[in-house]
Amino acid sequence: MKAFSFERAIDAAQAAKRAFEMPGSKFIAGGTNLLDLMKHEIEVPPHLIDVTHIGLDEITATDDGGLRIGALVSNTALGADERIRRDYPVLSRALFAGASSQLRNKASTGGNLLQRTRCPYFFDPKMPCNKREPGAGCAALDEGADTRQLGVIGTSDHCIATHPSDMAVALRVLDAEVETIDPEGRTRRLTLDEFYLLPDDTPEVENALSPGEIITAVVLPAPVGGTQRYFKVRDRASYAFALVSVALIEQENGEGRVALGGVAPRPWRRDDADAELANGATAVMAKLLDGARPTPDNAYKLVLAERTLAALLAKE
Amino acid sequence: MTSTTTFEKHRESAQTRSSVALTINGQRHELTLDNRTTLLDALREHLNLTGSKKGCDHGQCGACTVFIDGQRVNACLTLAVMHQDDEITTIEGVGGVEHLDPMQQAFIDHDAFQCGYCTPGQICSAKATLEEIRAGIPSHVTKELTGPIELSDEEIRERMSGNLCRCGAYANILEAIRQVAKERA
Amino acid sequence: MDFNQSADENLFDRARIIGKPHKRIDGALKVTGTAPYAYERNDVVENHLVGYPLGASIAKGRITRMDAAAARNAEGVAAVITALDIDELPRADSNVAKLFGGDLVEHYHQAIAVVVAETLEQARAATSLIEVEYEETPGEFDLDDAWKRLQDRDVINEVGDVDAAFERAEVSIDEIYHTASQSHAMMEPHASIADWCDGKHLTLWTSNQMIAWSKKALATTLELDEADIRLESPFVGGGFGGKLWLRADAVLAALGSRETGRPVKVALPRPFIFNNATHRSGTVQRLRIAANKDGRITAFDHSAISHTLPGGSGEDAVNQTRCFYAGENRRVAHHAIDMNLPEAADMRAPGEASGLAVLEIAMDEMAEKLGLDPVEFRILNDTQVNPEEPHKRYSDRHFVECLQKGSEAFGWRERNKVPGSRREGQWLIGQGVAGAYRGAITMDSGARVRLSQGKLVVETDMTDIGTGSYTIIAQTVAETMGVTMDEVEVRLGNSAYPVSSGSGGQFGAASSTAGVYAACLALQEEIGKRLSIESPRFENGRVVSGDQDLGLFEIEGEELVGEDTLHFGDFQDEIELGTFGAHFVEVAVNAYTGETRLRRMLSVCDAGRILNPITARSQVLGGMVMSIGAALSESLSIDTARGFFANHDLAGYEIAVHADIPEQEVIFLDTLDGASTPLKAKGVGELGICGGAAAVANAMYNATGIRLRDYPLTLDRMLDRLPAI
Numbered sequence A: 001m002k003a004f005s006f007e008r009a010i011d012a013a014q015a016a017k018r019a020f021e022m023p024g025s026k027f028i029a030g031g032t033n034l035l036d037l038m039k040h041e042i043e044v045p046p047h048l049i050d051v052t053h054i055g056l057d058e059i060t061a062t063d064d065g066g067l068r069i070g071a072l073v074s075n076t077a078l079g080a081d082e083r084i085r086r087d088y089p090v091l092s093r094a095l096f097a098g099a100s101s102q103l104r105n106k107a108s109t110g111g112n113l114l115q116r117t118r119c120p121y122f123f124d125p126k127m128p129c130n131k132r133e134p135g136a137g138c139a140a141l142d143e144g145a146d147t148r149q150l151g152v153i154g155t156s157d158h159c160i161a162t163h164p165s166d167m168a169v170a171l172r173v174l175d176a177e178v179e180t181i182d183p184e185g186r187t188r189r190l191t192l193d194e195f196y197l198l199p200d201d202t203p204e205v206e207n208a209l210s211p212g213e214i215i216t217a218v219v220l221p222a223p224v225g226g227t228q229r230y231f232k233v234r235d236r237a238s239y240a241f242a243l244v245s246v247a248l249i250e251q252e253n254g255e256g257r258v259a260l261g262g263v264a265p266r267p268w269r270r271d272d273a274d275a276e277l278a279n280g281a282t283a284v285m286a287k288l289l290d291g292a293r294p295t296p297d298n299a300y301k302l303v304l305a306e307r308t309l310a311a312l313l314a315k316e
Numbered sequence B: 001m002t003s004t005t006t007f008e009k010h011r012e013s014a015q016t017r018s019s020v021a022l023t024i025n026g027q028r029h030e031l032t033l034d035n036r037t038t039l040l041d042a043l044r045e046h047l048n049l050t051g052s053k054k055g056c057d058h059g060q061c062g063a064c065t066v067f068i069d070g071q072r073v074n075a076c077l078t079l080a081v082m083h084q085d086d087e088i089t090t091i092e093g094v095g096g097v098e099h100l101d102p103m104q105q106a107f108i109d110h111d112a113f114q115c116g117y118c119t120p121g122q123i124c125s126a127k128a129t130l131e132e133i134r135a136g137i138p139s140h141v142t143k144e145l146t147g148p149i150e151l152s153d154e155e156i157r158e159r160m161s162g163n164l165c166r167c168g169a170y171a172n173i174l175e176a177i178r179q180v181a182k183e184r185a
Numbered sequence C: 001m002d003f004n005q006s007a008d009e010n011l012f013d014r015a016r017i018i019g020k021p022h023k024r025i026d027g028a029l030k031v032t033g034t035a036p037y038a039y040e041r042n043d044v045v046e047n048h049l050v051g052y053p054l055g056a057s058i059a060k061g062r063i064t065r066m067d068a069a070a071a072r073n074a075e076g077v078a079a080v081i082t083a084l085d086i087d088e089l090p091r092a093d094s095n096v097a098k099l100f101g102g103d104l105v106e107h108y109h110q111a112i113a114v115v116v117a118e119t120l121e122q123a124r125a126a127t128s129l130i131e132v133e134y135e136e137t138p139g140e141f142d143l144d145d146a147w148k149r150l151q152d153r154d155v156i157n158e159v160g161d162v163d164a165a166f167e168r169a170e171v172s173i174d175e176i177y178h179t180a181s182q183s184h185a186m187m188e189p190h191a192s193i194a195d196w197c198d199g200k201h202l203t204l205w206t207s208n209q210m211i212a213w214s215k216k217a218l219a220t221t222l223e224l225d226e227a228d229i230r231l232e233s234p235f236v237g238g239g240f241g242g243k244l245w246l247r248a249d250a251v252l253a254a255l256g257s258r259e260t261g262r263p264v265k266v267a268l269p270r271p272f273i274f275n276n277a278t279h280r281s282g283t284v285q286r287l288r289i290a291a292n293k294d295g296r297i298t299a300f301d302h303s304a305i306s307h308t309l310p311g312g313s314g315e316d317a318v319n320q321t322r323c324f325y326a327g328e329n330r331r332v333a334h335h336a337i338d339m340n341l342p343e344a345a346d347m348r349a350p351g352e353a354s355g356l357a358v359l360e361i362a363m364d365e366m367a368e369k370l371g372l373d374p375v376e377f378r379i380l381n382d383t384q385v386n387p388e389e390p391h392k393r394y395s396d397r398h399f400v401e402c403l404q405k406g407s408e409a410f411g412w413r414e415r416n417k418v419p420g421s422r423r424e425g426q427w428l429i430g431q432g433v434a435g436a437y438r439g440a441i442t443m444d445s446g447a448r449v450r451l452s453q454g455k456l457v458v459e460t461d462m463t464d465i466g467t468g469s470y471t472i473i474a475q476t477v478a479e480t481m482g483v484t485m486d487e488v489e490v491r492l493g494n495s496a497y498p499v500s501s502g503s504g505g506q507f508g509a510a511s512s513t514a515g516v517y518a519a520c521l522a523l524q525e526e527i528g529k530r531l532s533i534e535s536p537r538f539e540n541g542r543v544v545s546g547d548q549d550l551g552l553f554e555i556e557g558e559e560l561v562g563e564d565t566l567h568f569g570d571f572q573d574e575i576e577l578g579t580f581g582a583h584f585v586e587v588a589v590n591a592y593t594g595e596t597r598l599r600r601m602l603s604v605c606d607a608g609r610i611l612n613p614i615t616a617r618s619q620v621l622g623g624m625v626m627s628i629g630a631a632l633s634e635s636l637s638i639d640t641a642r643g644f645f646a647n648h649d650l651a652g653y654e655i656a657v658h659a660d661i662p663e664q665e666v667i668f669l670d671t672l673d674g675a676s677t678p679l680k681a682k683g684v685g686e687l688g689i690c691g692g693a694a695a696v697a698n699a700m701y702n703a704t705g706i707r708l709r710d711y712p713l714t715l716d717r718m719l720d721r722l723p724a725i
């Protein structure tokens, strides 16, 4: 870990401003991803801005019947919130499927969205990785590499990593939006598809945040009801990242929404795939995974995604 | 000037140490620490509180589990300087050889460890598990999100899964937790 | 004391303490976090510095340049020692890869520098300032390639006419299997504090299973006199074979201390455990079994390969096939292939863990082909002699009883016999069985017992790696000397104490307690001499002989000391000593996703006298857990492009978590093996991991009808064969 200076921010606007003034600085919330990466010198911020005392740790009702989740609400608090459990159960489920109790107690809503990939080569500073070091090459693309956990769709010739968040998959299926404030004090809202960028030839650029811009909240639209489920498939029963996960909202009339985790650089959802829901898992995946480019080691994820959705749709 | 060299200049000139007052097991400690010091290293290397263990230093094993303001966390993934005024409890605060906490006693009674290295973390998590169930916080295996939470084996196992034990003492850890749960009920 | 013939009836057959449940005497220290592990020896070391290692980033080649100037100038840095600064250190016999020095790179994350600084933060940051350039040479990383290439494998042994037996066979199978490379992944990383300030006398506080071996290895590696080395390792946070040897942490700490003149501590960062330290090699195995229609096995033909760095021995997966089941014709061959992955070495039940994982699937396949119950099939092929050398009888073998008792307790008879036909909702339910076998090795073991100030102090360099040594040694002393547990103090893991068996190969418990027993007898003799009495009895804290009756702790005069080593005689070479078991497993496999979750597991063990049923049970439970991990998730994934284990952390290398472990039960048969030790005990520390993985595989087959032969048995291997959706 490289040395850094440290300050505690008092509110979001000030934090954003300070971040802009200190190039290369990073916000630190729970620290569960940032410190992990700093120890490996994958992240080397010269300055840290502690945002754990800027407030934003509440969940409040919005005018249109939704909820506004402060960026510093912990994953535990969010998952355990009664309104979330009642009206957005898929989010609660996704949160509790992630990490461990200890980590969820620290992990924040903003930090969870911004956690970086678990690609083993990204995590090993000695390996070439375009995401870590633009232009260095991608160790995962070499023949013989370990790609079992990596992405099958939305990837590029420069990077095939996935986004590891469970929470984000549920947020995507709920059409949540990310709210930010920038150093000038301007706020904006982004859908998750606007927020997360695909790698193309710049895998190091993962999201639409501009320098200094800070996440203040995640906004959930009014509850959509339906049966909401999150199915996370992994090798061991707990404390493991998803091989594939499926967030599903099913309405009585057979309509619904599906988002996938563990397969792409962002939570993966398509409207035309949602539209196929009444036609079953195979039809949904034909659309949702159209254009997939798996490796021989992770092609199973295509089958697994389909079967996982089928498991959710099966009434047994 | 490239941005990397700006960063390096900054690192050289900036203040990279901070003063922090940590309240640990009820005792206040004033420290001046390298900003990089994790809470775990502050405990182990600066305060000689070596009961919290370092198994991975990356949030992947749970050996470093401590309580901050009553919540269990991985001490290896948080900076000491972020905990000014927080109440921290470590295994040393849970109980000592002469005044064992019921959970510690239950671990001995059920042989809920072998090498002992994961044990302080397991004990902190075990206590937290019962608290979290009591507080109505759901888990991955909770059947009904809106209903009450059962104190079942399955719930305990899931909630203890952030603490690896390579000696494989899980079955006995479960027994120990059950014993304490029963004593409480 | 020589142990030259089987033990007759002795005091342990009337035991008050041995064989009875006793809670761990070191328990309070462990649950309070006050047991001192190597990196934490602030009680004995002051003013130390912290060392942090740098690992090579290639698998094979040479270092052409290292520039450590920036690291040396970094804040807080006291010294940087690079591999190019010193010649290659001599390798001890027990080290295959070199530990440090010189330009040669033999594996990824080989230690190539250590930075010593005031704090961890400073040392760690400075390592990344070291510039390294390499000249890479292509390496060999793919075991399957080697398998395909390999024509003639070394035949270890052939008995009878195997080829003819297969030609005649009424029923046979012939399949290829894979087991994965595995990491010990003990929770305490390798760690050492070294004080070598004067460059002559070295004290090492370390985490090591084998004090005497490591002292010897240190002497060779650092070119020191053994007499100038002191090693302490009173608490070891897990080893599983990974801490049998001297490793880089100790060497780097020592070099750092010599360089700086201050004690230095080094812990291997977690990623180093996978690529710098040792691991269990993966295997490719071909197994053929031939049998008559009645189910009697006529031939085994088992060949296997594993990987090793040149000079090592890999993972011999065929060993158990030589002796576990009957059959006149048998052939085994193992070839350790030179490859450029990190050093493969012993991990819990080396050989058998991988071999039984395969043999016991094959037995299931045979039973199925023969239309026999897998339990019955195994019983039918039990043997009471070593089938390769039938004059060698098993001293005490109750494998059949393990199977029978297990069937009963598990409810085996009620199991569903048609694979894939029991379904509960989305889950396919299945049950499986496997046999377990592990040799019962004994190793000479010494100890010293001192009658000192109201207690008996026992000292031996034996280690407690979670195995319960502290407790069973106290029990042995208390039993033999007729005192209570409270009156015994156990001191372990110190090179100042008599050399013991150490902890490994499941020989530790049986051997070290035998050594302690010998030392107790030596003390009894001293006491007899002091009191001038003939063959005194030691009971209830008293020494009794004729009309003499004196409190043991009332003996006056100088401290009395008994020291001895128990030597195991050659007679053991002429008999087969083994431990046996049977595992029963129930799994649920998700019919859609292929996720497999255990529901319950039972193991029945036949391992001679169980010295302490509490700690022995924990050992078996732990072995079972490890076998579940091996079955379902553990695999070091080899990047064959770059030659290293890519998943080098505890998030990527998935050992079983609590939620993976369902109801577990252990049954010990009430057996005694007088040929093993005076206490009639054998080890159980490794038995639990032997065969367990195959029981899971067989249960999965029973659940799904899908036969998996490649570990770990992950869902991607069977998705295409699960029921259609």
Ligand SMILES: Cc1cc2nc3c(=O)[nH]c(=O)nc-3n(C[C@H](O)[C@H](O)[C@H](O)COP(=O)(O)OP(=O)(O)OC[C@H]3O[C@@H](n4cnc5c(N)ncnc54)[C@H](O)[C@@H]3O)c2cc1C
Binding pocket: A026, A027, A028, A029, A030, A031, A032, A033, A034, A035, A036, A051, A071, A072, A097, A098, A099, A100, A103, A106, A107, A108, A109, A110, A111, A112, A113, A114, A115, A164, A165, A166, A167, A213, A214, A215, A216, A239, A240, A241, A242, B058, B059, B060, C651
């Ligand atoms: C062993 C392990 C297992 C895990 N398993 C899972 C899993 O199964 N599923 C899963 O989803 N996750 C998993 N995680 C990841 C975990 O969820 C994340 O580490 C956590 O959510 C990050 O939140 P944080 O607050 O700690 O972020 P931090 O580490 O504090 O920050 C992460 C990033 O977000 C930035 N940031 C933080 N807050 C803001 C803000 N308000 N505005 C702008 N930028 C911000 C930081 O600068 C940093 O770049 C696991 C982590 C570990 C270590």
Ligand code: SF4
Binding pocket: A117, A119, A120, A121, A122, A128, A129, A130, A131, A132, A137, A138, A139, A140, A141, A150, A158, A159, A160, A161, A203
């Ligand atoms: S897949 Fe992406 S993150 Fe992984 S090595 Fe390649 S570029 Fe880096």
Ligand code: FES
Binding pocket: B053, B054, B055, B056, B057, B058, B059, B060, B061, B062, B063, B064, B065, B074, B075, B076, B077
């Ligand atoms: S040391 Fe903190 S989780 Fe492993």
Ligand code: FES
Binding pocket: B112, B113, B114, B115, B116, B117, B118, B119, B164, B165, B166, B167, B168, B169, C187, C237, C238, C466
């Ligand atoms: S007791 Fe050894 S790791 Fe848990």
